[in-house]
Amino acid sequence: MNFDFSDEQKQLRDEARKFLADRSSSKAVRAILEGPEPFDRELWKGMAEMGFLGAAIPEEYGGVGLGHLELCVIAEELGRAVAPVPMVSSIYQAAEALMLVGTETQKQMWLPKLASGEVIGTLALAEASGRVTEKAIKAQVANGKLTGVKSPLADGDVAGLAIVAAREPQGVSLFIVDLDGPGVARETLDTIDPTRSQAKVTFDGAPAERLGEPGQGWRIVSDVLDRAAVLIAFEQVGGSDRALEMARDYALERMAFGRQIGSFQAIKHMLADMYVAATLARSNAYYGAWALSTGSSELPVAAATARVSGTQAYQHCAKNNIQVHGGMGFTWAFDCHLFYRRANGLALAIGSQTTWEDLLIERMRRRNDAPVAA
Amino acid sequence: MNFDDTPQEAQFRAEVRAWIQANAPKHLEAELSQATFGNSALKSEDPIVAAKAWQKKKAEAGWACLHWPKEYGGRGATPIERVIWGQEEGVYGGLGGLFIIGHGMCGPTLMAWASEDHKRALLPPLASGEHVWCQLFSEPAGGSDLAGLRTRAEPANDGTGDWIIRGQKIWTSGAQNSDYGILITRTDPNVPKHKGLTMFWLDMKSPGIEIRPIKQVNGQSGFNEVFFTDVRIPDAQRLGAVGQGWQVSLTTLMNERLSIGSGMPTGFPDLFNYCLELETADGPAIDDPMVRSRLAQFAVKASGLKYTGMRAISALSKGETPGPENSIGKLVAGASMQELAMFALDLQGQAGVINDPEHSDAAMKFQAMLLRSPATRVEGGTDEILRNIIAERVLGLPGDIRVDKDVPFKDIPTSGRS
Ligand SMILES: Cc1cc2nc3c(=O)[nH]c(=O)nc-3n(C[C@H](O)[C@H](O)[C@H](O)COP(=O)(O)OP(=O)(O)OC[C@H]3O[C@@H](n4cnc5c(N)ncnc54)[C@H](O)[C@@H]3O)c2cc1C
Numbered sequence: 001m002n003f004d005f006s007d008e009q010k011q012l013r014d015e016a017r018k019f020l021a022d023r024s025s026s027k028a029v030r031a032i033l034e035g036p037e038p039f040d041r042e043l044w045k046g047m048a049e050m051g052f053l054g055a056a057i058p059e060e061y062g063g064v065g066l067g068h069l070e071l072c073v074i075a076e077e078l079g080r081a082v083a084p085v086p087m088v089s090s091i092y093q094a095a096e097a098l099m100l101v102g103t104e105t106q107k108q109m110w111l112p113k114l115a116s117g118e119v120i121g122t123l124a125l126a127e128a129s130g131r132v133t134e135k136a137i138k139a140q141v142a143n144g145k146l147t148g149v150k151s152p153l154a155d156g157d158v159a160g161l162a163i164v165a166a167r168e169p170q171g172v173s174l175f176i177v178d179l180d181g182p183g184v185a186r187e188t189l190d191t192i193d194p195t196r197s198q199a200k201v202t203f204d205g206a207p208a209e210r211l212g213e214p215g216q217g218w219r220i221v222s223d224v225l226d227r228a229a230v231l232i233a234f235e236q237v238g239g240s241d242r243a244l245e246m247a248r249d250y251a252l253e254r255m256a257f258g259r260q261i262g263s264f265q266a267i268k269h270m271l272a273d274m275y276v277a278a279t280l281a282r283s284n285a286y287y288g289a290w291a292l293s294t295g296s297s298e299l300p301v302a303a304a305t306a307r308v309s310g311t312q313a314y315q316h317c318a319k320n321n322i323q324v325h326g327g328m329g330f331t332w333a334f335d336c337h338l339f340y341r342r343a344n345g346l347a348l349a350i351g352s353q354t355t356w357e358d359l360l361i362e363r364m365r366r367r368n369d370a371p372v373a374a
Numbered sequence: 375m376n377f378d379d380t381p382q383e384a385q386f387r388a389e390v391r392a393w394i395q396a397n398a399p400k401h402l403e404a405e406l407s408q409a410t411f412g413n414s415a416l417k418s419e420d421p422i423v424a425a426k427a428w429q430k431k432k433a434e435a436g437w438a439c440l441h442w443p444k445e446y447g448g449r450g451a452t453p454i455e456r457v458i459w460g461q462e463e464g465v466y467g468g469l470g471g472l473f474i475i476g477h478g479m480c481g482p483t484l485m486a487w488a489s490e491d492h493k494r495a496l497l498p499p500l501a502s503g504e505h506v507w508c509q510l511f512s513e514p515a516g517g518s519d520l521a522g523l524r525t526r527a528e529p530a531n532d533g534t535g536d537w538i539i540r541g542q543k544i545w546t547s548g549a550q551n552s553d554y555g556i557l558i559t560r561t562d563p564n565v566p567k568h569k570g571l572t573m574f575w576l577d578m579k580s581p582g583i584e585i586r587p588i589k590q591v592n593g594q595s596g597f598n599e600v601f602f603t604d605v606r607i608p609d610a611q612r613l614g615a616v617g618q619g620w621q622v623s624l625t626t627l628m629n630e631r632l633s634i635g636s637g638m639p640t641g642f643p644d645l646f647n648y649c650l651e652l653e654t655a656d657g658p659a660i661d662d663p664m665v666r667s668r669l670a671q672f673a674v675k676a677s678g679l680k681y682t683g684m685r686a687i688s689a690l691s692k693g694e695t696p697g698p699e700n701s702i703g704k705l706v707a708g709a710s711m712q713e714l715a716m717f718a719l720d721l722q723g724q725a726g727v728i729n730d731p732e733h734s735d736a737a738m739k740f741q742a743m744l745l746r747s748p749a750t751r752v753e754g755g756t757d758e759i760l761r762n763i764i765a766e767r768v769l770g771l772p773g774d775i776r777v778d779k780d781v782p783f784k785d786i787p788t789s790g791r792s
Contacts, residue, residue: 003377252770
């Protein structure tokens with residue numbers, strides 16, 4: 001049994017960590033948090049050059065053709081570094097959707113641009129407050145023209161390519177829309193995590209090209225989100241670990257009542273519980289990575305497991321990291337809030353925690369009902 | 375990343391499977407697979423007789439304590455082979471509860487500290503289940519603070535070199551069924567508490583030992599009080615030097631956490647199946663979003679523990695030592711099981727109160743879990759002690775302030791109220 005990453009994959013992790021320590025430092029993240037730029041363009045370019053964006057994209061489509069385990073390793077490091085780049089939208093979702101159901105022409109057209117970072121992609125689902133479900137989709141396509149509003153649309157202010165879920169007579173389908181084309185109006189939104197941009201995008205007769213079978217949009221979305229869930233779980237695991245390390249370091253350094261605060265059991269036990277949550281989340285993320293990389297029929301259960309556990313751990317670690325830091329933790333100057341913002345942003349990125357809890361149990365039930373293969 | 379056996383592992387697994395297939399007590403399989411936490415499995419046969427019979431059969435074919443050296447009754451198997459054995463033994467492993475303390479804690483302690491002659495004499499019948507062992511550590515005054523124990527060992531004044539034991543142990547699991555035990559005592563009250571301890575092994579039939587079962591919350595009597603009135607132990611049965619008992623006990627406790635922590639059940643499959651079957655006025659319980667949310671929280675804990683275990687096994691398979699992540703096992707499983715039991719009873723509404731296999735849902739298994747799970751959070755290191763261990767050994771935080779560390783044992787205050 002080898003339920004672990006290989007030595008080469010661990011080497012890639014070290015490389016990514018070094019690269020990001022240098023290029024996605026707290027200063028770099030804060031520049032995006034505080035400044036007008038929606039994401040770190042230099043970092044994004046550097047990641048493309050390192051082959052991070054194209055890690056799981058085949059070479060024939062301009063990628064590096066490594067695989068999803070390598071992408072998981074990179075995702076974990078992006079999470080640790082709170083990297084301010086449109087990775088979730090462009091690589092975990094848009095590229096995955098194209099690889100899953102794109103025609104040869106569509107893949108040739110878009111994947112090389114996503115792998116090189118030249119174009120940013122995104123998946124457009126949410127339209128309003130509340131759970132994002134198939135029923136909630138109101139955007140429409142008629143005669144190849146898209147009308148409707150997508151909000152919040154992750155990286156919608158900077159993306160060139162949107163894969164949009166919209167209604168047509170056959171049901172909900174997916175469409176490729178050029179966001180730099182006609183009939184598109186965008187407006188950047190203020191959010192709890194400005195290091196990953198969100199926009200309100202209004203479509204008024206924007207040209208839309210079908211992606212995948214008509215009426216099959218939500219089934220495809222579900223497959224894409226499972227893949228994204230595993231990759232995001234690695235970002236969550238990376239973030240959890242980093243938040244725990246910060247809290248541990250501060251607990252060793254800060255003195256109160258003549259002692260290190262890390263010698264108070266209330267603090268020690270809080271940190272122990274953070275370690276427990278982060279460890280469970282890591283093991284569940286590995287389960288997801290295994291299912292994703294082997295194309296296992298377990299993926300729907302594994303992805304939801306990794307997702308629920310990752311969200312739980314990152315929120316737990318990020319909030320308690322602030323608690324351990326006391327008043328300092330609530331200052332803009334300390335980095336605790338970068339993790340708190342990202343943890344809570346990622347918790348919603350592809351659907352809320354209760355949505356995924358519901359999916360997990362529904363899928364376990366279906367697995368249970370399915371006849372055991374001979 | 376994969377779950378596949380190496381060729382050698384696959385070959386070993388096939389060998390194990392074939393032997394178990396041919397030799398396991400199949401007539402007990404159905405009953406054993408019904409076992410749930412806190413509900414002893416066997417009704418049709420005396421569990422002790424069944425446990426000893428299976429252990430003896432394994433030992434005769436070289437499958438008992440297989441990771442122990444051959445000369446001590448084992449097979450000299452690798453750690454990963456031991457894991458594979460455990461996976462293949464499946465429900466029949468449930469028969470081994472009687473031996474957990476002997477095989478998991480007493481055996482390794484003897485192996486590290488007993489004389490060669492004693493090891494060759496004591497370990498094979500321990501491995502084969504002929505002898506049952508218990509662990510005589512905790513006392514009324516020393517549980518988490520084990521080094522606070524008061525049972526005295528004093529040299530006999532007849533020139534034999536023997537030791538005379540006076541005092542009391544408590545919470546001793548299985549003492550009533552045990553042939554031997556390992557016993558930690560105080561030999562010197564004039565030095566700080568960790569320095570005045572000495573470990574022995576002893577015959578539980580020695581004159582002067584009195585065992586009184588203690589009735590537990592769940593009505594069973596797994597643990598006991600053990601009284602020592604002038605019990606004589608030959609000096610040759612000392613484990614480690616006089617005053618070295620604390621170091622010796624650490625061997626036992628390290629092994630205790632390994633054997634209690636790994637592969638702990640969380641009760642999740644039981645709860646999931648129950649929710650599938652349970653019909654409410656609004657339809658199946660599993661369709662209720664509130665139920666799903668709670669189930670999902672339990673599911674990711676169970677899964678997280680399972681795959682944490684897989685990571686540890688992978689390390690073993692590569693010949694590495696598993697990392698500290700395994701220390702979370704008992705902490706997560708104990709708390710999870712207890713909450714899960716409360717939730718299952720809540721789903722039963724007012725009827726959840728019924729503790730009767732004829733009238734309770736799911737054959738009363740969640741009531742049994744409710745009434746057994748508090749012990750998991752205490753035995754083998756409480757939740758609080760485990761959090762301390764994670765904080766100190768894994769995360770590198772400072773140890774607790776110990777006001778009694780440098781004080782002679784006899785001067786340490788004994789009551790919190792003045
Ligand atoms: C079912 C069962 C079987 C057992 N079997 C055996 C056996 O076979 N042999 C044996 O020797 N013992 C056995 N034990 C005893 C067990 O190891 C002790 O009960 C356990 O270590 C706790 O000790 P205590 O009961 O004295 O509780 P205490 O140590 O008095 O603890 C009381 C409370 O104080 C807390 N506490 C204590 N110290 C600290 C600290 N430093 N920091 C924070 N909180 C603290 C504890 O966490 C707990 O909540 C068994 C116990 C049970 C429940």
